[in-house]
Amino acid sequence: MIEVLVVDDDTRVARVNAAYVARVPGFHVAAEAHSAAGALRRLAELPRIDLVLMDQHLPDLTGLAVVREMRRRGRRTDVIMVTAARDMATVQAAMRHGALQYLVKPFGFAGLRVKLEAYAELRRTLDGGGEAEQAAVDRIFGALSAPTGPRLPGGHSPTTADRVRQALMRAGEPLSAQQIADRTGVSRQTAQRYLKLLERAGRAALTLRYGEAGRPEHRYVWAARL
Template sequence: MAIHSFRVLLIEDDPMVQEVNRQFIEKIDGFTVIGTAANGAEGIEMIKKLKPDLVFIDIFMPEQDGLKTIHQIRKEGHSVDIIAITAAADMDTVRLVLQNGAFDYIMKPFKFERIKKSLDNYRTFRNQLQNKSTLTQKELDELRFEREESENSDLPKGLNVVTLNKIIVYLNDQEQPVSAENVAEGVGLARVTARRYLEYLEKCGNVAIDVQYGGVGRPINRYITTRK
């Protein structure tokens, strides 16, 4: 049970996505949306006025994008937690968002279960911190590793979010279909490992397979992203 209702501000320029996010968040016990902003500049003003516990923020927005807004939130010292919820999948954006202390990074399109998992983790994290004035290393590790395991739990065993995102970024940069061997070399993985990720992405509909036939030997599967 949550200690109190966490107050959430949505910073998102698409009204339809705003409403979907609002409905998802308010289906989860202990969370209330207290306001919405259509861009980062408006979001900063609402943070100052409403003082939310948590901000859901998009990256691609007019007037002031999410990266600039997150940086400003931290530079100005606002005591608010951040969950990025965005279509941005490139590693530079992911790295910058996480470097600025985002609690979670959720990629569009997403399902209710992913939002619920993130907010359940957030509630647990905040409540455990609130119940203690200090933490032991063991308690801190349990909080961190429980969160990491939960983030990876949607993936097949042996796959992880960070490596998956690296492969997505690599594929997005390719103009022509590439083999599992190309992906392995480009990302720095064993070929068999790269193939497992590619098979998962193909099942999810994120990549398409282009079978290429050579002269002698088996045909070669080459992969191309479907997100361009």
């Protein structure tokens, strides 16, 4: 069982993230913390923490400052940054301080599940021991960069999925399936199918636009814009 410390300054968000973690097989939430001091205290108190889900914006120190202090104290606990901070300086600093993954808020259960499953696969590979051939090394680094999008069912094209995803990410407002179709050159039915995949994966959210009459129009927005 992988023991997890969830760190977030917002107690409600911490509870939601902890509930997400508990839904992924093989993971157990050992504790929550809502400040840098609380996180360091939990790390000192608990005999085993394998993974920290670390928020960047904490009331006393930044999450990266906590990671630096962890390393200074000799704690090799793995870290996944889970934060609304999306500036490149913070992302780069997280990489340099050894964060294995970086998940930008807001996200749904599916987005976090992909990260956790990739982390679990990484641990299984590393725990196997022995010498690593190039193929094994490639699998290890592939796990660290596991895609955040949905796993495509049979008959779906990764190229089309990426076109729909890019169109939605670049939009400054919610878009209908027809608008996505116009921007990507696919049919409306195809756009609708891929949009639903993104919604189920937690990468897009469905909104409704009500007109004067008739059924509401389904529109989609990239989750980071919510």
